[in-house]
Amino acid sequence: MHHFISTRELSFASIYRILETAQALQTKQTRTIQHGWFAANLFFEPSTRTKTSFQVAERKLGMDALDFHMESSSVAKGESLYDTARTYEAIGADLLVVRHASDHWYDELAGISIPIINAGAGKGEHPTQAILDLLTIYQEFGSFNDLTVVIAGDIKHSRVARSNAYALLTLGANVFFAATPGFEDYSFDVPYISMDEAVEMCDVLMMLRVQHERHKSTYQTKSYLHDYGLTMERERKMQDHAIVLHPAPVNRGVEIDTRLVECKRSRIFRQMENGVYARMAILLSLLNGKDAVYENFTKERQTIAT
Structure with missing residues (x-):
């Protein structure tokens, strides 16, 4: 794997390799890349958690991070994404x-030879x-097969x-969407259900915020929680083992009742913690073969697993 652009490009086996690497990194704190490697973080949109x-x-991997600030870069002078x-x-x-x-900015970087990670x-x-x-x-269920998400x-x-x-379907999960009328995307072969149906049948409920910045007109969210969000009443109807996820930032009181953000079934802050180890694993997967330390780590990971 040279670039990390889309989950559509990942096989069942490659996803599990990344997950197992992330798990091993979480249980064994180690610096696995030699000094002298540089990663450039080019964020042209606001970000807290991902960046x-x-x-x-x-x-944590021993790399040097080259930061980038769009407002003080040559982008302000008209430099293209490719030239940057x-x-x-x-x-x-x-x-x-x-x-x-841009939805497809990576098409502009076809001439770049070093690995590229899509951070959004x-x-x-x-x-x-x-x-x-x-x-x-x-971490919660140990498998994706027949899990309802x-x-x-x-x-x-x-x-x-x-x-x-894309990834959940590859892994064998049962995937459903629930959306406000007008917020659907029928390019996916995924069935739609109501929120009331969703809370009763799901093992995992992944809530999404209203993407105000991507709407062409202002969307009123006054009644959104009651009509389409995760209210206290809906949460009580969930199965005992079911968990709640959210990629954040969370619009408290809009898509989810603020009291549920850190309730016992919420894994929202666990997701944030896992983000570090997941991204460490992705970095390692792209640098495989470029550093002998990675090979040593792989052997150590196999030892842990057995």
Whole structure:
């Protein structure tokens, strides 16, 4: 695997390899990359969790993180995404982590030879978020086969929904969508159900926020929680073992009652913690073969597993 762009490109086996690597990293704190490797974090959209967890992941691996601030870069002078990426490649970056508002920005970087990680592409995909979500589910249930996962919210504008749906279907989960009328995306072969049906049948309920910044007009959310969100009443109807996920940022009181953000079935902050180890595992998967330390870590991981 040279780039990490879409969960559609990941096989059943490759997803499990990344999850197992992340699990091993979480139980065995280790610096596995030699000094001298550089990762450039090119974030053209705001980010708290993704950007920070990549920075922590890179430093835990012993890499140097090259930061980037769009407002003080040559982008303000009209520099293209390709030229920015090519510049970082030319000055010594070994890997690029990119977030951009375009749904298909990675098509512009076809000429870049170093590994590229998609850290968010408009309404397209967010594959590293999907991996940390999968890791959280895997830790809870140990398998995805026949697990019922409902992704609920602004499906139409959600890159998280896309990446998760592709990966979950690959892993054998039963995937359903629940959405406000007008927020559906029928390009997926995934059935839609109501929120009331969702809470009663799901093992995992993945809530999504309303993507206000991607709507062409202002969407009123005054009655959203009551009509389409996770209320206290709906939460009480969930199965005892069912868990709640959310990629964050959370619009408290909109898609989820604020009292449920840290309730006993919520794994929202666990997801954030898992984001570091999931992204460490992805970085390692792309640098496989480039560093002897990775080979040593792989042997150690196999020892732990047996």
